[in-house]
Amino acid sequence: MTYGLLYKHQICNRCNKPMLFAITKKTIDECWWRCAKKSCRLTKRVRCGSFFKDKHVPLNKCIMIIYYWSLNDVSQATTEEILKVSSTGVVMSWFGMLRDLCTRWIRDHPIQIGGHGHTVLIAKNLISHRKRSRNGVVLPLNEKWVFGAIDQDTKETFLVEVYETNAETSLPILLKHLLPGTTVCSKDCNEYNKLMRATDNQSILFVAPTGPRKNIVENLWRCMTDKLKRMRGTSDANTLSYLDEFLWHRQRRNGDRSTCFQKALELIRTYYPCS
Template sequence: MADPPRQGRPPAPTFIAPPPLPPVDLPNLDINIRQLAAVTSSVFDCMRWLAEHRLITNTFSCQACDQLMRLQKREGWDYIDGYVWCCPGCQRRNSIRLNSFFEGSHLQLVQILDIVYWWCRDLRQVNVIQETGVSKKTVIDWQNYIRDICAQYVIDHPVQLGGRNRTVEIDESKFMHRKYNRGRFREGQWVLGMVEREKDNCCLIPVDDRSARTSLPIIQQHVLPGTRIITDQWAAYNALPNHASVNHSLHFVDPNDDTVHTNQIEGCWAHAKSKFRAMHGSSDDFFLTYIQEFMWRKQHKTNTFGNMLYWISFYYQF
């Protein structure tokens, strides 16, 4: 005689979002804060949205016995998400955040997602604290984690500017120093800047000094052969090929050729420094990551939120 069917609750699922998952196109994700709030209105809704967008794993295999773990409800202060992966064989448990960008945090998933969203919208830090209800220190920590994504992207994707029939403006500027003998003394940091006119793309590299020995190899690394190069009349640039310069002590545009100017790189400096001033107390220790953030934003001006989520998912592949 056949065994009678088992009674009771059905087994817990082995997934967060029902498979197959929909295709993901994060770089083109078009969502505003109201829409984001609607699709992440509950803890589980937020988990499902993150799983569908490959930001947390949708299924998990036990590392001890290789069985598919099951998603089970758990309550208590150490189960902030209310769910945990549990192996039906060895009873091993894993956080749903394991190996993800969100791992190790005691913030709710939606709070972290909101911090990422408002960082992408370039909201001032004090307003991010108000919108998310998170402490200043925690917001700063998470914004630094986001900048780490920018930094890794910039390292992995070295900027190449110019080429034939293209123009690159080059200049140097000093950041984070005291002006007009006002404020706390800071030594400051020299930055070599290169901007391609045709694409409005930039490459900013902190340098120890303004010597030709330092600057020329960096320019050769990031500016393609055949590029028309425009600079000021600093002597170190004279060795550059296909080079024109403007004497800023006399005029900002060459009176004999109105294409010879450095207006675009000067605008880049103004934009970058205005962001630094708005940060009110940026740390010297993180200066390089601030520069890398600026470059990342320059390259991802369209749909910044979707692009940041894409690179988070890329660098935290399961």
């Protein structure tokens, strides 16, 4: 309740009377809601209707899992060790649920970067490729790329999952995520400008890269791969959610640990309000 993640009041479903908050040893949370009417005494779990409603982990550990996830530098295995969580997959499940909230946030708040006076660098990286079996036969697995751009000054970033990175595929993505007036550095600038002229769209300008800008993109990939390595195992099916989680944390990378934690609580309150 202190963090605004639980309801401060409950109404009895049976007699429609206000319920009282009470301490008890009969639940995992050691508290519950109980109907004030003596002839009823219906009870509810304190987490009823909240983000925690279907979870079977003590609330104090739930909050600590959220805290360690918010830091973005503590692995699932380390969190399990610190909190002494013995049940297999509990922390992994919690990290996955929080990652799903990041995906909802990114979908509801599309990222746009750049603008007049801003220069962005195109970033693309192959994250899964065709693999061969022992007899040399190529397995039917499509190559998967991460494509996006990073503002060289503000370091704002957008990343998406794609299967091709040619100019025809990439241009609509760039037009969606870049603000008008943005200058884009790309070695394929001539091809991009040709497509822009064909569509009579001059909202962004493509130029050839100059100067030592490669480190900016390399640092972006290093941060993302470090994040994936800390997870100790990922699934190709969840690539998009990994990117969304990475972007959500990256947008909130400035601040101390308390600020990161508050941002995580704010994310939960956005989709599970308990007012």
